[in-house]
Amino acid sequence: MKPFCFADGTIVPTESATLHPMDLGLIRGYGIFDFFRTVNYTPLFLENYLDRFITSAEKTFLPLPYSRAQLSEIIHLLIEKNNLEKGGLRMVLSGGISENHFSPAAGKLFIFAESLSLPSEEKYREGIKLLTLEYVRPIADIKTTNYTLPVWHSVNWKRLGAEDVLYHWNGWVSESSRSNFFIVKNGVLHTPNQHILLGITRKHILDMVKNAVIRPISLEEVWDADEAFISSTTKVLLPVTQLDERKIGNGKPGPVTMEILERFRKLEKEIVA
Known part of the structure; x- marks a missing residue:
């Protein structure tokens, strides 16, 4: 502080x-x-x-x-x-x-x-693991201070090698505890549209990727995705290469994910130039 x-x-x-x-x-x-x-x-x-x-x-x-x-x-x-x-x-x-x-x-x-510490370059290079968690954040479209469940749940994350969680309910995914969530399938970007906070980083990613699809996404689709990533103010964009004990795609950050990250970093440089 x-x-x-x-x-x-x-x-x-x-x-x-x-x-x-x-x-x-x-x-x-x-x-x-x-x-x-x-x-x-x-x-x-x-x-x-x-x-x-x-x-x-x-x-x-x-x-x-x-x-x-x-x-x-x-x-x-x-x-x-x-x-x-x-x-x-x-x-x-x-x-x-x-x-x-x-x-x-x-x-x-x-x-x-x-002060602010961004994730290590290793996480961008190798990707991160998320844990599935059956939960819908209350009044998710408002950035409230209520983070009780993920704060309590986070005690287990390091032990399980995870960065964060992926919320899902009745088979539909929404977001991570502090990030928006995206998948890539056949080169097309998809992101959930329900029970989410409308993230600012998410907004600018969608502005950059004109053919992105905003729609309900099932947990089964995540298992079958070619790539996945989370986005937030403090992470920018982190590749997700594992969900629970299953790999996403080939278990490596994908080309679409890394291209979007590069474009976002370029956007930041243009703003502060």
Whole structure:
């Protein structure tokens, strides 16, 4: 965590930021957040992340007492104050202190600047393993702070050699715990359309790949896929070469996956040039 954050309406030392112990964010796990990267002091795709954060606040009935322009100004001030050439920024809006300890109230806005470590090059080169998990994330289209199940489940991931999970329900896959999911079959990119967060990295991948198909995808199709990968802010795009104990395709990152990764990295360079 970097030295300065935004809390209580101003930029303060991060160690001095506080949350009331009766805030719904703590006692009910109710709140929203968003996270984006900076490269060369530039917040990547900032307008897209602000869109989602503002929409999440509206959908969760949490008052957001700052305009888009004010949020953008605060973010740029934090980047400067923390000398955040390359790192992450996390916006959090808590559920507030509720009279009945249950209903959404006026919450507290925090914006934290963070150091960031991307996955190792070995993971991009060799691919990763996911574990299937029968689950649908609650109100999946909103980026809430409710990650209870995957945090609990993650205790087993390292022991099982896995990076994350792949959620599925009634035979249909949706997403990973912190990433969107894609498969490639016969050279065509496919991604689920239900029970998912509309990821910003996902959006830009779909903008690049014009013939991508957005539709329900069955677990059986994943087993039969030629390639698979996950996408997120912090991972960009990670090839998935194993699901549980079965290989995806030939068990190596595929050409379509690696081409999309290369194109996305080129896009980032063009933005910060």
